[in-house]
């Protein structure tokens with residue numbers, strides 16, 4: 579059987595998120611290893627999981643492996659309504675946000691500064707409030723998943 583191994587690797591890694599446990603911040607996690615053996619070996623070769631050979635029923639996920647697994651799971655398996663859920667905005671914040679042209683809104687969300695990554699990136703919008711006449715957008719960095727915020731001053 580010929581198939582796209584990279585694609586299988588990607589989906590398997592994404593599914594590992596669902597069976598991951600023992601997550602320790604920056605130290606990865608563990609995951610049950612009931613997946614295709616060859617795939618697990620390839621993921622090991624890619625440095626995403628520990629060597630799957632052994633009696634333990636679970637494998638270790640490296641930090642990189644865990645984070646990748648989490649974002650792939652969100653990408654492939656989260657329902658659209660949840661990933662793009664209309665964020666939790668106050669009425670005033672929603673009005674202000676909707677006054678901004680769509681293209682500009684997209685630009686704003688794609689150009690946030692993430693202090694955790696130390697680079698610019700995109701924000702997954704979660705909340706919007708008005709404070710001191712400024713629109714404050716809160717969400718998470720699409721790269722690292724940590725909290726980021728963006729303030730838009732009143733014109």
Ligand SMILES: [Zn+2]
Nearest residue numbers: 692695719722
């Ligand atoms: Zn980040």
